[in-house]
Amino acid sequence: MPKFMIERQMPHAGQLSEKEMQTMAQQSSAVLQSMPDVHWIESYVTDDKVYCVYIAPDAEAIREHARRSGFPVNSVAAVRHVCDLATAEPTAQAA
Numbered sequence: 536m537p538k539f540m541i542e543r544q545m546p547h548a549g550q551l552s553e554k555e556m557q558t559m560a561q562q563s564s565a566v567l568q569s570m571p572d573v574h575w576i577e578s579y580v581t582d583d584k585v586y587c588v589y590i591a592p593d594a595e596a597i598r599e600h601a602r603r604s605g606f607p608v609n610s611v612a613a614v615r616h617v618c619d620l621a622t623a624e625p626t627a628q629a630a
Contacts, residue, residue: 536591537592539594539611540587540611541608542608542612543609544609547582547583548582548583548584549580563575566603566604572596573592573596573600576588
């Protein structure tokens with residue numbers, strides 16, 4: 536199933552308390568119970584945005600989750616590749 540990166544503009548997101556973050560996570564999880572094909576992997580909170588990683592059948596499923604949860608969705612992008620430090624390592628075939 537495809538992986539997606541979601542951008543949510545949420546002013547002052549970086550100032551949310553642990554309790555507020557927990558409440559938001561619980562709200563999202565409750566909606567996910569009724570959407571078995573949508574899986575929340577993790578989220579990254581910055582000062583004014585939240586970036587979330589989801590696995591879902593398509594971008595519309597992500598938007599539907601957001602509608603039901605009451606969260607904004609400013610963009611949904613399919614993840615095409617993952618690049619990290621391991622990507623820089625020479626492969627056995629190149630040797």
